[in-house]
Amino acid sequence: MAPPIACDLTQTCYIQQGVDHDPGPGVQDFSCGTLSYDGHKGTDFALPSLAMQAEGVDVLASAPGTVRGVRNDMADILQGTPGAPDVSDRECGNGLVVSHGDGWETQYCHMKQGSVVVQPGQTVAMGQVLGQVGLSGQTQFPHVHLSVRHDGAVIDPFAPDTLTTCGTTPARALWNDSVPFPPGGLIGAGFSDAVPAFDAIKDGTAGRDTLPKAAPGLVLWGFAYGARSGDTLTLTIRGPKGEVFADTQTLDRTQAQLFRAGGRRTPSGGWPAGDYTGTVELRRDGTTLDVQTTQVVLN
Template identity: 80%
Template sequence: MIRNGAIAILSLAATMAAGDILLIPPLDCDLTQTCYIQQGVDHDPGSGAQDFLCGRLTYDGHKGTDFALPSLAMQAEGVDVIAAAPGTVRGVRNDMADVLQGMPGAPDVADRECGNGVVVSHGDGWETQYCHMKQGSVVVQTGQRVVMGQVMGQVGLSGQTQFPHVHLSVRKDGAVVDPFAPDAPNACGDASGKTLWNTPFAFVPGGLISAGFSDAVPEYAAIKAGTAARQTMPATAPGLVVWGFAFGGRVGDSVTLAIRGPQGEVFTDTQTLDRDQAQLFRAGGRRVPPGGWPRGDYAGTVEMRRDGQTLDVQTTTVTLD
């Protein structure tokens, strides 16, 4: 994922007050290249929803930060959930099935929305909770001491979830705290710059998760699974389609799709979003010309723009032979 510096908002490290907790992200992944933040803490005290930047990368009543994976395939390969800070394990659940809500056979998760997870106490009233972990993957036990960065299990699909991620809740004396803006629980736009993160990193208000080529508009399920992209296709492929999978889409955002081949431009199209969407995909391309496609390498570009500025860009390639 390529983030535009004019858009990506960085949390600036500020002097920590005595007694504050210091955190690292709870996933063993690269937040600039692979995993990403799908949703943050809701700062609207009413029925609306606002993240700490006054944006819409959250939903009403959301009490944590969702660190997401780009595909079910990556989740199946295994991504470790790590302790965000040192502490003592206060509770563990490890027996719930990994089934996305909304899928056939999804269990009733009422009162167990967190799914499999771990709660860690850090002292001085601080605790963190890690939700939606993989069944049977939790390797820590109640009463065990953990250090910052220690593996506690893996990302799963348990509980109330519709995409692979770990939900990190941070609490102080039982109250929800947003690690990006710990002093503004019921307001947004805090300019203090204070954060609980050990190292500053971007809270990106939307962008591209992945991009690829297919010989037709792919099924959304295949994109989410991570199986839609093709690296090679025959020169007789019925179509040449580039697609982009995105998060945090807002009304008015645009997605531009372009394809260039051995003989120059093949396709370009700009599509404008007509509603807010937590996740979405857009695709476009051409049908095979008479006699087939010119053989060689084709490059696809997907650009997401907001308010006249580039929010994110991804490039992808395919070889036709």
């Protein structure tokens, strides 16, 4: 099988959550990490911003099969926002189920309203477009949720032979090719003239390519996922005359998503004109998990 989303999982999208392997109230993904939540029965392939979702990203069939059960009329509204509808018993939102024979099936959830382009009874090929990533159902970020089941039982495509243990190297996976499942990482990074609102970062509107030399400040921010208590996030800004700012922040709790920001107020007379580079590094137990760089031009 193949990932159900038309993006690069190492560059333009990422896996936010996997199947929960803890049989009790705790949370463990197949590697004994924290990229899941209690009772999660699928894998969430996420987009970095609402702006990318609005542009349109295709949902793809993970394996060949026959479509059964389609829903296509629910509104794209993030849960927790004003006007969000009650989605009880419709948590999947818009989506569909594909039957693959011999008791195997996949389910695709949270698709964009009106985007589903297949019908019940239709045969689909692996990689065929089914619709687009949306915000329908029980969702708080843009993603497609993929569930894999065999004879009704939940299957983790990263570790299909066990669901109640974790930490051992899976003997096999269901993916045709290697699919990355990092233990956390960076979703994005950018510059602004003040600490941005988290909603602006998630919207994809917080970053600036250019700023005036007399802007109120020069702030670098990093947007991370899967962070754990004790991880560190280092923010560094370098300009035409060398280092402007450097700060390492130790994270005090485990969070599915978070952002940190830091920078300097504008000096008297403004910043020197030119290119400024920001580097954001997420580390765990002395090992770098992810690094992103970003640039802004001051003029």
